[in-house]
Structure formats: structure tokens, C-alpha cells
Amino acid sequence: MNQNSSSPNFFEQVYEVTRLIPYGRVTSYGAIARYLGSTQSSRMVGWALNSTKTLPSWVPAHRVVNRQGLLTGKIHFPGSNTMQELLESEGVVIEDNRVKDFEKIFWDPQVALSL
């Protein structure tokens, strides 16, 4: 919004969008970053999600993967493959650390929230 709200809002936006990810769907860091208007801030999206564990509210960070559909962030979850189990729990099939039919279950905030 205003130029002063440089970053705090950015993080909140990430949390908000991530919570809006439907059950059994996934999205990418870049998609969220692009939705926020900062295509190149994809790294910050991941960093923001890292802060989600300190947030009072639960954020389905396991539904966010990189552009390749790889569960790159699973290493940040407790256990070895908590992220994968959570996704499989939602019906998402994981094939070799990668989301199967990634394009099919991909949820683009730019499109979904634009309706």
C-alpha cells in the first residue's frame, strides 16, 4: 500500500495467502511472491514461512513447494518427511520428493483470488 509499509505487510500477505490454499492443493513460492507483486522476492516467501512456526496461527506451509514441485522445505519440518506425510494425508501423491501431477493440483493465488 503506502511506501512505508515496506515489509511487515509482505510477511502477513504470505501468511494470509498460504492459509487460503485449499485442501489437497499446493502452490509455489514464486506464485505467492508474484501475487504480492514481487516476483523476485520468492526467497522471502520461504523465509516468511519459516517464521510461521512462531506465529500464533497454524499455516499450511507444507502446501507450499518450489516451482519444480519439489519439497525443498521439508527439511525445515520436524522429523524427516513430515511435510510429505502431511501432503499425502491430504491426498497429494508424492513421487521422489516431488508432487505428482503438480500442475494439476497447483493453486495459483493470482488466478484463484482474482475471481
Added chain:
DNA sequence: ATTTTGACGACGT
């Protein structure tokens, strides 16, 4: 206070 890295992605070569 400065430097380095980091859940990525786009662009250049």
C-alpha cells in the same frame, strides 16, 4: 555494525 546465508526464481551466458 558488517558479512553471510537463505523453504526461490528470473535472467544472462
Added chain:
DNA sequence: GACGTCGCCAAAA
């Protein structure tokens, strides 16, 4: 099309 570099901003060392 594979590989390298830059950019984004924040947090940890």
C-alpha cells in the same frame, strides 16, 4: 538447454 549470476529483504553469526 545446462550452468552461472543477480535480486529480493530479513535474520543469524
